[in-house]
Amino acid sequence: MINVKQLLTLPVIVTAIGCGNNAKYDSFDKYSSFDSEWTEMDYTPESTKFMLWAPTADAVKVNIYNDGVDSEPINSINLSEGDNGQWTAEITEDLKDKFYTFNVLVDGKWLGDTPGVMAKAVGVNGKRAAIINLDDTDPEGWADDKRPELKNFNDIILYEMHHRDFSMDSLSGIENRGKFLALTEEGTKNIYGQTTGIDHLKELGITHVHILPSYDYASVDETKLDTPQYNWGYDPQNYNVPDGSYSTDPYRPEVRIREFKQMVQSLHKAGIRVIMDVVYNHTFNTDDSNFQLTVPGYFYRFNDDGTFANGSGCGNETASDREMVRKYIVESVKYWVNEYHIDGFRFDLMGIHDIETMKTIRAELDKIDPTIFIYGEGWAAASPKYPYEKLAMKANTWQMPGIAAFSDEFRDSLRGSWSDDTKGAFVTEGKGYESGVMFGIVAALPHPQLKKSLMDYPASWTAQPSQMISYISCHDDHCIGDRLLITAPNADAAQRMRLLKLAETAVFTSQGVPFIFTGDELMRNKRGVKNSYNSPDSINVIDWRLKKEHNDSYEYIRELIALRKSHPAFRLGTSEKVYEHLEFINPGMKGIVAFRIKGQPDGENWKDITVILNAKDEAATVEVPEGTYRVVCYDGRINSKNGLHNVKGKSLKAAAKSATIAYMK
Numbered sequence: 001m002i003n004v005k006q007l008l009t010l011p012v013i014v015t016a017i018g019c020g021n022n023a024k025y026d027s028f029d030k031y032s033s034f035d036s037e038w039t040e041m042d043y044t045p046e047s048t049k050f051m052l053w054a055p056t057a058d059a060v061k062v063n064i065y066n067d068g069v070d071s072e073p074i075n076s077i078n079l080s081e082g083d084n085g086q087w088t089a090e091i092t093e094d095l096k097d098k099f100y101t102f103n104v105l106v107d108g109k110w111l112g113d114t115p116g117v118m119a120k121a122v123g124v125n126g127k128r129a130a131i132i133n134l135d136d137t138d139p140e141g142w143a144d145d146k147r148p149e150l151k152n153f154n155d156i157i158l159y160e161m162h163h164r165d166f167s168m169d170s171l172s173g174i175e176n177r178g179k180f181l182a183l184t185e186e187g188t189k190n191i192y193g194q195t196t197g198i199d200h201l202k203e204l205g206i207t208h209v210h211i212l213p214s215y216d217y218a219s220v221d222e223t224k225l226d227t228p229q230y231n232w233g234y235d236p237q238n239y240n241v242p243d244g245s246y247s248t249d250p251y252r253p254e255v256r257i258r259e260f261k262q263m264v265q266s267l268h269k270a271g272i273r274v275i276m277d278v279v280y281n282h283t284f285n286t287d288d289s290n291f292q293l294t295v296p297g298y299f300y301r302f303n304d305d306g307t308f309a310n311g312s313g314c315g316n317e318t319a320s321d322r323e324m325v326r327k328y329i330v331e332s333v334k335y336w337v338n339e340y341h342i343d344g345f346r347f348d349l350m351g352i353h354d355i356e357t358m359k360t361i362r363a364e365l366d367k368i369d370p371t372i373f374i375y376g377e378g379w380a381a382a383s384p385k386y387p388y389e390k391l392a393m394k395a396n397t398w399q400m401p402g403i404a405a406f407s408d409e410f411r412d413s414l415r416g417s418w419s420d421d422t423k424g425a426f427v428t429e430g431k432g433y434e435s436g437v438m439f440g441i442v443a444a445l446p447h448p449q450l451k452k453s454l455m456d457y458p459a460s461w462t463a464q465p466s467q468m469i470s471y472i473s474c475h476d477d478h479c480i481g482d483r484l485l486i487t488a489p490n491a492d493a494a495q496r497m498r499l500l501k502l503a504e505t506a507v508f509t510s511q512g513v514p515f516i517f518t519g520d521e522l523m524r525n526k527r528g529v530k531n532s533y534n535s536p537d538s539i540n541v542i543d544w545r546l547k548k549e550h551n552d553s554y555e556y557i558r559e560l561i562a563l564r565k566s567h568p569a570f571r572l573g574t575s576e577k578v579y580e581h582l583e584f585i586n587p588g589m590k591g592i593v594a595f596r597i598k599g600q601p602d603g604e605n606w607k608d609i610t611v612i613l614n615a616k617d618e619a620a621t622v623e624v625p626e627g628t629y630r631v632v633c634y635d636g637r638i639n640s641k642n643g644l645h646n647v648k649g650k651s652l653k654a655a656a657k658s659a660t661i662a663y664m665k
Contacts (some may be wrong), residue, residue: 028298031055033083033323038331039294040116042101044133047092052102052116053324055085059105062089062464063113068123068130069100069223092650099128114293119238120335121253124223126216126238130253134243134339137257139265143510145341147580148271153404153466153513154571157561158275159517160208160474163214163246164230168537171541172196180246180259183209184266190544193602202270202364204521204554205561205660208373209267212347212475214260216241218284222250230540231532232475233277234348235284235314239332243424262343273343275287275373276336280320280329280547281352281380282312291318299325301385310326311352313381319358321386329357330364336586337368351393352374352384353398358392362402364537371401375469375513378405378461398463404513406469409458410440414503421530424487426506428500429656430615431591438584438593439614443468443512447573464575472503472520479517479527497523497553501636502613504660506593508560509570509611511578521557522546527540531595556638563632563640563661568602569609577601585624591616592654596624606663614654625664626650633661 002468015230025031032055033484040226042049050062059198063073079087103111111244115122116461123317150156167174167182172188176182176199188197195203213233220229233243242260264274283289283299286308291299301309301319309315316463336342345361347353358374362563365372378394389396394405412418413436426433443451443465450457462468473480480503484496491499500523508514519525529539532581547554564570572578581601585594593613600607610629614620635655647653647662654660 014647023262025056025225025551028319028322031295031298031324033085033327034084034086034643038118038327039128039568040118041120041131042636043096045094045096046582047090047616048095049088050079050100050102050551051088052294053085054087054104055104056295056298057081057087057104058108060087061103063103064091064102065099065101065128067332068128069125069252081158089631091600095131097332099123102294104595107530110272111293111296114290115238117239117290117294118331120240120339121451122216122238122244122258124250124252125221126244127240132254136259137254139258139262142265143550145265146269147343147371148403150273150484152571152573153371153373153402154573155565156208156466157206157564158208158513159204159518160513160515162209162212162232162475162540164537165408165540165542166518167197168541169544172542173348173525176248178212178246179248180242180256180263180536181248190288190547192288192545194544194547195545196544197265198270198272201272204270204558205565206516208273208275208344210515212278213275213348214243214246215239215278216243220245223487225250227258228536229287229338230534230536234279234280234503234533237284237659238290239280240335243388245583261340266527268341274341275344275346276478277346277348277351278333279348280332281318281347281349282314282316283318284314284515288315298322299328303576306404309385309499311380311382311384312349317352317361317380317384320353321390325359326360330361331446333361334364334368337365343371344373344375346375346391347374349381350382350405351378352392353392354386354390355392355396356390358400358403362400365496366402373404374402375404377405379408383520388492394643395461395462397467399465401463404467404469405461406471406474406515407440407444407512408621409436409444410468410470410506410510410512412481413437413440416487417482418477421478421483421486425588426593426613426615427503428487434587434590434593436508436593439480440468440506440512441510441593442578442582443470443510443594445578447582448579449584450587462575464512465573465578468510469515470510470512470649471515471517472507473517474515475517478530479518479524479529481523482528483531485525485528493523495657497550497634500553501556502615503647504557504560505611505633508557508564509661511570511572512580514564516557517540518561519546521554523550523553530615549579552636556636559640561633563638565604566640567604567609569597569600569604569606572601585610585622592622594622595637608664610652610660610662612652612654612660614656616656618656621651622654623651628665629662630665631662632660647665
């Protein structure tokens with residue numbers, strides 16, 4: 001028997017395993033394909049149609065079950081081979097609430113039961129697909145659900161959260177703790193009477209919630225939800241179905257779908273859009289994945305020796321460059337937009353995907369709504385098996401209009417490198433990282449002033465400011481609370497709060513898209529755990545009592561968000577406007593980054609806004625044009641509406657380890 005991996009290395013044309021009718025493929029690029037919508041199950045009360053794309057199959061059957069788990073099939077039907085690798089069957093009876101699996105015969109061997117690759121409803125633990133009427137899952141008023149208004153990507157303020165982190169605290173006042181429905185509850189408060197849950201998000205002022213993977217993932221056993229289990233969810237099983245562990249009943253396929261929609265609907269009513277974290281770069285299993293059990297080998301890249309390529313660090317990497325893999329990803333994201341009203345996507349290890357696929361996704365989503373936001377990690381865990389210049393790596397972001405990437409240069413320059421936990425950076429060390437901070441302030445653009453004056457200015461990779469995500473921490477790696485505990489071990493809580501405020505001021509005055517990790521506004525920590533992907537709730541949960549204990553940091557960040565939303569100077573939107581209006585003041589200063597946004601661009605009602613980020617252990621003075629300035633941020637205090645005090649003269653001061661923001665009256 002020919003191993004499917006050998007298809008890549010054999011020097012002559014070979015007959016692919018079980019390709020049916022003796023069809024011959026000498027490469028995966030020549031597999032049959034189709035252009036129509038990728039639908040594996042189409043239900044009506046009169047009949048249910050099944051389709052599986054399996055171009056290398058000798059035979060395909062579909063098994064019908066009464067239950068989603070632990071029962072024998074009540075029927076088994078052979079599918080007929082049609083054109084373009086599609087196998088089809090129709091059962092003319094009402095199969096609503098039944099379950100099904102496919103089984104594919106390849107080279108004389110039945111590969112095993114799979115719900116298919118495009119299942120849109122599943123039973124508990126996702127082993128069997130479900131036959132339901134999706135219209136029945138729409139909550140009341142779903143047809144009238146509208147995306148909150150968004151004029152420009154630079155108006156976005158991202159808030160990353162995990163369902164359990166955000167709502168599992170027993171003192172949160174939330175009833176549906178750890179569930180999709182937690183984000184539908186209004187009026188929830190902590191024991192001190194302060195808002196939690198969705199009201200906290202509204203109060204904070206963010207525009208987009210970025211939810212960690214919420215599709216059906218493999219690592220949590222949905223039959224044992226009374227047993228504490230935790231995972232971030234970067235282990236995909238069924239890409240087009242919400243995960244059952246976040247629903248109130250994982251055994252009933254319609255419940256997880258309806259409750260996910262209720263969550264989106266509630267957030268939209270609150271004026272908040274929903275970003276979904278998607279992980280198309282790898283699958284949880286390899287040999288037993290739904291992809292491998294359907295079209296062996298096709299969905300993955302391989303090394304020259306025939307082993308699975310592993311750019312994800314998780315055992316495999318998907319081959320987005322292949323026609324039907326690209327089609328699969330594009331149709332999947334479109335499905336989440338159309339069926340669940342998702343407003344954007346964060347692509348895990350986006351650097352594994354090819355540029356053409358990402359550009360195709362952007363083009364297809366533009367046809368639906370051009371305000372849908374796309375961003376991702378512009379890197380991979382290891383070198384993907386595909387040419388670097390064709391991958392959606394950070395360095396190639398400028399080639400992908402309308403797609404953004406995280407700036408690790410900005411993050412590392414503010415708080416310290418991901419590769420060395422013990423070292424701080426600008427906010428703790430006080431000097432030596434100014435170029436990286438300025439790079440982030442101008443959103444990774446090739447700013448002419450900096451390219452000319454700074455020898456160590458990083459290599460630019462954006463074409464427009466909205467292509468850079470500005471952040472200091474996220475779910476992956478230490479949150480900023482833990483990082484400051486490590487890199488500023490002698491600082492007390494008040495001093496660490498000053499450092500947090502300084503770093504977040506840089507993030508929210510950056511021309512990139514600001515991003516905040518859930519709980520950072522409350523100075524949360526994860527007890528020093530760096531990779532808490534499967535740590536218990538005791539490590540990951542947000543302690544909502546912190547809203548009182550660290551109310552100062554919360555109010556400061558809330559004011560920063562209000563400042564950014566009220567003043568278009570901090571979100572100019574185009575590279576040309578950034579070059580014209582954003583000027584750095586003496587960019588050679590040590591321990592200080594100061595800049596001015598000249599004039600009143602885009603209807604700005606403040607003139608000549610000046611920002612000083614002082615990382616030194618003592619106060620600093622920066623020369624500015626003579627005039628009267630209204631100071632709105634100083635020494636860890638901020639009042640974006642009324643300001644704090646006036647200063648006359650030719651200089652502005654910044655207190656130690658803090659920021660100053662002022663404008664000319």
